[in-house]
């Protein structure tokens with residue numbers, strides 16, 4: 001369900017490096033788009049969905065740092081690898097503070113870029129708590145959850161979820177394509193701090209049904225469905241197109 005290949009955006013004004021990076025990453029099977037300046041990068045980011053960005057901080061007009069802050073505001077979970085000049089220690093620190101996920105100092109080895117970028121993309125897909133995850137679907141309003149915030153989005157729109165809805169959704173997302181049992185959900189809810197009112201006996205199964213129903217409504221237009229697997233539990237799956 002989770003795509004292995006990624007949609008990448010390279011933002012680099014050096015034509016040679018830009019083309020080289022595009023070619024290398026395309027060869028690995030990624031879908032690559034490239035921008036020579038911040039403005040066209042912003043246009044591409046608004047029109048497309050990317051899994052990761054390689055961003056040169058030394059850009060003309062709109063600086064790389066500005067582009068980074070812009071990305072962090074709009075696409076908080078999008079992995080960004082920054083490229084900095086050899087002596088740009090301030091840039092590196094500033095970049096990481098501004099929310100870059102990793103950095104490489106120019107000139108860098110292509111193999112190292114591939115390794116760092118690969119690690120970044122894998123981390124971004126980690127289903128465990130503390131990571132962020134996107135559920136692939138045919139729909140442009142893809143579901144994305146970030147357990148560190150915690151927050152979920154449909155496309156660019158943040159989802160408003162209660163604590164229980166969030167617990168239920170993250171459980172379904174981390175097990176996307178597999179069945180989550182009612183017991184699993186009830187257990188997760190009981191483990192939620194601040195939900196002690198639940199009591200030792202837990203939430204009745206029909207209460208769970210209500211939450212599933214609410215969550216389904218919030219996922220309308222996401223290309224995802226919460227299927228009721230009779231006698232077993234629930235499964236998050238892509239809606240057949």
Ligand code: CA
Pocket residue numbers: 012013014056057058059
């Ligand atoms: Ca540059």
